[in-house]
Amino acid sequence: MNRIRASVKPGGAGAAPAEAPGLLRVEDLRTVIPSRRGPIFAVDGVSLKVDGGQTLGVVGESGSGKSMLIRSITGLLPAGGIQRSGSVRYEGHELLDLDRARLGAFWGVELGMIAQDPMTSLNPVRRVGAQITEPLRQHLGRSRRQARDEALGLLRMVGIPDPERRLVEYPHQLSGGMRQRVLIAAALAARPRMLFADEPTTALDVTVQAQILNLLRRIQREMRMAMVLVTHDLGVVATCTDQVAVMYAGQIVETAPTAVLFDRMYMPYTRALFASTPRLADPPHTRLAVIPGRPPDLAVPSGGCRFAPRCAYARDKCQAETPPLAKADEHGHLYRCWFPLTGRAPADPGQREPAAVHAAADRIGATKEDG
Amino acid sequence: MAGSGTSHLRDGDDVLLRAERVVVEYPMRGSRQRVRAVSDVSLDIGRGETLGLVGESGCGKSTIGRAILQLPRPNAGSVHYDGVELTALSGRRLRAYRRDIQMVFQDPLSSLNPRQQIGEILADPLRVWKHGTPAERERLVADTLEVVGLDPSATLTRRPHQFSGGQCQRISIARCLVLRPGLLICDEPVSALDVSVQAQVLNLLEDMKARYGLSLLFIAHDLAVVKNISDRVAVMYLGKLCEVGAPEKLYQRPAHPYTDLLLRSIPEPDPSRPLPDADLTAGELPSPADPPSGCRFRTRCPRATQLCAEEEPVMRELGVDHHVACHHPLPTSAVPAAAPTPERTPA
Ligand SMILES: Nc1ncnc2c1ncn2[C@@H]1O[C@H](COP(=O)(O)OP(=O)(O)OP(=O)(O)O)[C@@H](O)[C@H]1O
Ligand SMILES: Nc1ncnc2c1ncn2[C@@H]1O[C@H](COP(=O)(O)OP(=O)(O)OP(=O)(O)O)[C@@H](O)[C@H]1O
Ligand code: SF4
Ligand code: SF4
Ligand SMILES: [Mg+2]
Ligand SMILES: [Mg+2]
Numbered sequence: 001m002n003r004i005r006a007s008v009k010p011g012g013a014g015a016a017p018a019e020a021p022g023l024l025r026v027e028d029l030r031t032v033i034p035s036r037r038g039p040i041f042a043v044d045g046v047s048l049k050v051d052g053g054q055t056l057g058v059v060g061e062s063g064s065g066k067s068m069l070i071r072s073i074t075g076l077l078p079a080g081g082i083q084r085s086g087s088v089r090y091e092g093h094e095l096l097d098l099d100r101a102r103l104g105a106f107w108g109v110e111l112g113m114i115a116q117d118p119m120t121s122l123n124p125v126r127r128v129g130a131q132i133t134e135p136l137r138q139h140l141g142r143s144r145r146q147a148r149d150e151a152l153g154l155l156r157m158v159g160i161p162d163p164e165r166r167l168v169e170y171p172h173q174l175s176g177g178m179r180q181r182v183l184i185a186a187a188l189a190a191r192p193r194m195l196f197a198d199e200p201t202t203a204l205d206v207t208v209q210a211q212i213l214n215l216l217r218r219i220q221r222e223m224r225m226a227m228v229l230v231t232h233d234l235g236v237v238a239t240c241t242d243q244v245a246v247m248y249a250g251q252i253v254e255t256a257p258t259a260v261l262f263d264r265m266y267m268p269y270t271r272a273l274f275a276s277t278p279r280l281a282d283p284p285h286t287r288l289a290v291i292p293g294r295p296p297d298l299a300v301p302s303g304g305c306r307f308a309p310r311c312a313y314a315r316d317k318c319q320a321e322t323p324p325l326a327k328a329d330e331h332g333h334l335y336r337c338w339f340p341l342t343g344r345a346p347a348d349p350g351q352r353e354p355a356a357v358h359a360a361a362d363r364i365g366a367t368k369e370d371g
Numbered sequence: 372m373a374g375s376g377t378s379h380l381r382d383g384d385d386v387l388l389r390a391e392r393v394v395v396e397y398p399m400r401g402s403r404q405r406v407r408a409v410s411d412v413s414l415d416i417g418r419g420e421t422l423g424l425v426g427e428s429g430c431g432k433s434t435i436g437r438a439i440l441q442l443p444r445p446n447a448g449s450v451h452y453d454g455v456e457l458t459a460l461s462g463r464r465l466r467a468y469r470r471d472i473q474m475v476f477q478d479p480l481s482s483l484n485p486r487q488q489i490g491e492i493l494a495d496p497l498r499v500w501k502h503g504t505p506a507e508r509e510r511l512v513a514d515t516l517e518v519v520g521l522d523p524s525a526t527l528t529r530r531p532h533q534f535s536g537g538q539c540q541r542i543s544i545a546r547c548l549v550l551r552p553g554l555l556i557c558d559e560p561v562s563a564l565d566v567s568v569q570a571q572v573l574n575l576l577e578d579m580k581a582r583y584g585l586s587l588l589f590i591a592h593d594l595a596v597v598k599n600i601s602d603r604v605a606v607m608y609l610g611k612l613c614e615v616g617a618p619e620k621l622y623q624r625p626a627h628p629y630t631d632l633l634l635r636s637i638p639e640p641d642p643s644r645p646l647p648d649a650d651l652t653a654g655e656l657p658s659p660a661d662p663p664s665g666c667r668f669r670t671r672c673p674r675a676t677q678l679c680a681e682e683e684p685v686m687r688e689l690g691v692d693h694h695v696a697c698h699h700p701l702p703t704s705a706v707p708a709a710a711p712t713p714e715r716t717p718a
Binding site: 062207214259276283291 | 427428429535536565566567569570571573574577592593594595596598599600601602618619622632633634636637638639640641642643644645646647648649
């Protein structure tokens with residue numbers, strides 16, 4: 001098997017071959033939020049790459065830094081002295097160097113964003129129609145008439161009934177699911193080349209979700225749009241992404257092409273996260289695996305593996321030394337663990353016992369420390 | 372109308388709750404019209420049984436849950452609980468039954484008083500119901516906290532905001548359990564929780580059911596979660612019941628086209644499987660204020676005929692513990708012609 005040349009630095013991560021530039025390339029991104037309890041290391045040395053037409057899925061528990069990662073990449077950060085370091089290159093432009101005004105030129109046509117909270121990202125005092133037609137008129141130079149027609153088409157595409165009426169309504173007049181769909185329509189209006197979608201379908205019903213996911217896929221194929229998709233739905237990850245990054249406590253702890261990751265998980269956290277999710281194929285009353293404890297406090301940087309306090313396999317070394325993102329044999333598979341699992345992913349229900357049940361034999365020795 | 376009838380209701384002492392032909396209407400803002408949020412729905416729950424209730428947002432799941440508690444009293448229909456007709460009760464006698472039927476809500480933090488200590492929050496219902504002596508109440512509170520997996524000494528004097536979402540949900544479950552209710556109505560109890568925490572709460576509810584012989588009405592829109600916890604599942608659409616049955620039957624051989632659509636729309640956690648096809652008619656979601664004639668699902672149903680527009684289908688039996696309200700149900704005896712999903716192929 002070809003060994004890929006991933007540029008892995010200790011504490012950093014490389015999700016892709018070093019030589020291919022990629023549409024979006026993030027290197028060793030760090031985001032520090034000042035707080036009363038001291039600095040919060042919300043994004044802590046993340047590297048990743050996304051090519052045109054590709055989708056990167058980001059999964060992880062609440063508070064693991066998924067939204068902060070997206071906001072740090074796009075620069076859409078809350079006010080309050082947040083510091084970023086590292087590099088975010090979009091088509092060769094270093095986004096971290098751009099001020100808000102210059103970054104603004106990328107919005108709409110180049111970059112699109114579907115934020116996690118639809119209420120805060122729609123302007124409450126502007127009509128729905130204006131919020132969708134504005135990017136069309138501003139970035140694509142459409143006439144008022146053309147923009148209105150396209151907005152109607154977009155609202156229909158995201159499954160909003162009676163779109164003519166909705167155009168003249170305000171966000172508070174819409175239900176939560178309806179607002180989410182307006183947000184999706186607005187983000188897609190100017191056909192961005194790179195879309196950041198933070199839990200875009202979490203608030204929606206499954207039939208509507210299927211519709212939105214198909215719509216995103218269609219646009220992606222037509223426009224070669226790249227996407228970073230944050231979701232907690234493993235079904236969405238499996239069917240909509242090319243590469244998956246698993247986040248824990250501000251870091252990527254495992255990343256691989258989607259099919260590879262579902263087939264083989266090295267990091268105990270990844271397996272535990274997957275095993276705690278109820279599955280349709282399981283019989284009723286299947287006991288679910290539970291991850292004990294809580295994610296660490298990001299204001300208290302710890303040495304060693306951040307998952308150690310909750311990990312069934314933790315040994316002394318895990319507490320003492322921080323595992324780097326190491327390469328597995330499979331193409332593009334990286335994980336952060338001293339004592340990786342080698343067992344296959346829990347594909348069939350019979351194998352879905354808690355990670356803790358797997359014996360110590362279920363692993364290979366410590367892999368080489370990558371540097 | 373679409374999807375009424377009572378043929379799926381059971382008789383006998385094993386039935387704890389029997390809600391029959393329940394109608395709940397809400398006034399519509401800026402109009403004298405009324406919305407029928409729940410329209411002629413019947414369901415029952417056996418003792419020690421968990422009934423899962425699924426359906427799209429706005430179909431009336433929460434409204435049913437509240438109608439059982441008489442909050443508000445349904446506009447029509449009956450709610451029979453343990454041999455007593457709740458819709459005929461009022462005042463003190465109704466409150467006595469509200470003690471036996473408890474409700475857990477989606478957002479644990481906002482349903483707990485932020486200014487109270489956890490000990491007070493749990494003792495309050497006992498005090499209100501004048502249960503035992505203060506010492507007995509204290510013991511019951513501590514015992515119940517232990518049961519839901521919280522250390523009483525580290526919990527009693529703290530306040531809700533000092534706990535995680537999952538811990539808060541366990542506290543609100545404990546608050547319901549101190550009264551040792553017969554029926555627990557859980558309205559989306561895990562929707563706001565992380566998967567790892569969701570697993571803890573689902574396991575806890577199973578344990579509580581085994582320990583106290585609780586009956587559960589479990590409302591959720593996540594079909595995998597509902598399958599995991601339920602002994603019986605009911606599917607709702609636009610204020611009506613579509614299908615009721617044992618989870619194995621309903622998930623493997625859905626008879627109602629809407630149940631089938633729901634199951635088909637769920638992406639499988641398996642990268643070798645395709646993204647589900649979109650429901651192309653989902654844009655035509657009807658409003659509960661102006662439902663289609665006949666079967667309410669007909670505007671989205673691939674099997675709809677003239678009959679579906681004219682006549683409301685009535686619940687009928689397909690087999691043991693499997694009922695459907697549909698004129699042209701999917702075949703449940705043979706393998707459906709459509710592409711099978713894993714749970715439809717024999718294990
Ligand atoms: N505005 C903020 N001020 C201070 N801390 C913040 C802020 N936003 C996020 N954080 C912290 O940063 C960390 C990462 O949060 P983030 O919102 O990225 O998590 P997430 O993975 O998106 O979680 P979820 O799944 O709940 O959306 C958390 O510890 C959070 O408490
Ligand atoms: N207090 C109310 N006043 C007016 N209409 C209401 C009220 N509560 C609910 N409705 C309407 O009744 C219908 C059913 O609402 P309900 O909350 O029972 O749905 P649900 O199935 O619980 O939805 P969700 O999954 O979003 O919680 C909806 O159309 C809703 O808009
Ligand atoms: S490094 Fe150690 S503690 Fe961390 S995930 Fe691996 S085995 Fe567990
Ligand atoms: S076949 Fe007719 S009755 Fe059955 S769900 Fe479709 S429209 Fe309703
Ligand atoms: Mg988030
Ligand atoms: Mg509800």
